[in-house]
Amino acid sequence: MPLPYHRIIVKIGSNVLTQENGMPDLARMQHLVHQIASLKQQGKEVIVVSSGAVASGRSLISVSEKADAVSSRQLLASIGQVKLINTYSELFQQHQLLCAQVLVTKEDFRDRGHYLNMQNCFRVLLQNNVIPIVNENDVISVTELMFTDNDELAGLIASMLNADALLILSNVNGIYNGDPKDPASEVIREIDASTTGFSSFVTTQRSQFGRGGMITKCHMAQKVAQLGIAVHIANGKTENVLLDLLEENVLNTRFRPDKTASGKKKWIAHSGTYAKGVVQVNAGAKAALSSTGKAVSLLPVGILQISGDFKKGDILKLVDEQEKPLGVGIAEYGSDKAQERLGQKNQKPLVHYDYLFLNPELN
Numbered sequence: 001m002p003l004p005y006h007r008i009i010v011k012i013g014s015n016v017l018t019q020e021n022g023m024p025d026l027a028r029m030q031h032l033v034h035q036i037a038s039l040k041q042q043g044k045e046v047i048v049v050s051s052g053a054v055a056s057g058r059s060l061i062s063v064s065e066k067a068d069a070v071s072s073r074q075l076l077a078s079i080g081q082v083k084l085i086n087t088y089s090e091l092f093q094q095h096q097l098l099c100a101q102v103l104v105t106k107e108d109f110r111d112r113g114h115y116l117n118m119q120n121c122f123r124v125l126l127q128n129n130v131i132p133i134v135n136e137n138d139v140i141s142v143t144e145l146m147f148t149d150n151d152e153l154a155g156l157i158a159s160m161l162n163a164d165a166l167l168i169l170s171n172v173n174g175i176y177n178g179d180p181k182d183p184a185s186e187v188i189r190e191i192d193a194s195t196t197g198f199s200s201f202v203t204t205q206r207s208q209f210g211r212g213g214m215i216t217k218c219h220m221a222q223k224v225a226q227l228g229i230a231v232h233i234a235n236g237k238t239e240n241v242l243l244d245l246l247e248e249n250v251l252n253t254r255f256r257p258d259k260t261a262s263g264k265k266k267w268i269a270h271s272g273t274y275a276k277g278v279v280q281v282n283a284g285a286k287a288a289l290s291s292t293g294k295a296v297s298l299l300p301v302g303i304l305q306i307s308g309d310f311k312k313g314d315i316l317k318l319v320d321e322q323e324k325p326l327g328v329g330i331a332e333y334g335s336d337k338a339q340e341r342l343g344q345k346n347q348k349p350l351v352h353y354d355y356l357f358l359n360p361e362l363n
Helices: 026-041 053-058 069-093 112-127 150-160 214-226 241-246 263-269 283-290 335-341
Strands: 007-012 045-050 098-104 130-136 165-170 230-235 253-255 277-281 303-307 315-319 325-330 356-358
Touching: 007 026, 007 150, 026 045, 026 069, 026 241, 045 069, 045 112, 045 150, 053 069, 069 098, 069 130, 098 112, 112 130, 112 150, 130 150, 150 165, 150 214, 165 214, 165 241, 214 230, 214 253, 230 241, 263 325, 263 356, 277 283, 283 325, 283 356, 303 335
Parallel strands: 007 045, 007 165, 045 130, 098 130, 165 230, 277 315
Antiparallel strands: 230 253, 277 303, 315 325, 325 356
16 A cells, blocks of 8 residues: 655755766666656655755866865855756656755754745745755855755755655665674664664764765654654665655665644754753753653743843753753743743743654653
8 A cells, every 4th residue: 555645855865866986877867757757646745855966066077186175065066056956957847847946054944934934935836836856055055054964954844844754865775773784784664753772773884975874864864753754764776766665665764753743843843053042951850841641841940050142932952960952942931031030930931842842862
């Protein structure tokens, strides 16, 4: 029985779109576009998060060996992004489909208003049967403001658009219970949203042309699955991988989706980078917040100290007594009032449960 996904994010890694010599793999792109066109014929909405700009640039220009890494990346990405989107455009036109380029930076997720504006852009494209092709704007994002890799970007897009599934196409068949090169290692078919400790069996080796490793993929996938979105990691070089995956006919790892969170919680979950303040809670508050089965808000009585200048509506990062991150939430009032009420009983919550997202490993 086919998987009942309607809105699907397809993330195509640089290793899938790149040949061993670092040049673009046009035959693979054509095959993937053909599969996406088939999904569109089935009435599905597809958003593509695609790497490959740097590889496309490499096919057009040679970079001086004297150039520094940042300049080289900017040069290749800016030239290559044009080539990449034009290639996608030509390939989709063969199926009478239109695609659109959406370039984003991490800063584009910086506040609720900007987030909703970007969300609306995607909705307009989907309503008009246009396939968004999303990539990080590598020309501008060359600092700590970069996404870890396009997996992180795909996770943000999936939660923003309330997707049914995120399909991550890599150069391996899924998450292995050991080194993928070891014949004794097997693909883990299903991972629960509460699973932790990936580093014990996932290799830390990064892919040859990509920025991220498999542990990064695992943590991102788990975060997205906890928001109620199924995540699959599969081999993008397998023939008909997308169509077979949805028919459950191909080897892959599925992160089982947890209870669906509200749209606001989905935004909060990925907004820790923009926290205006840090709230340290005591052991009692940590225990209450991490208890399963009941909704708990963060009260001033459980707060040890507050740092940062924040107003009502700003993002706060929650940490425990050892400074370990617990989650993120939205402030119900400013830092002045919060300082006054520190440690006091019978006070209004600083973070209401509806606007609180706790890290998966706490639950």
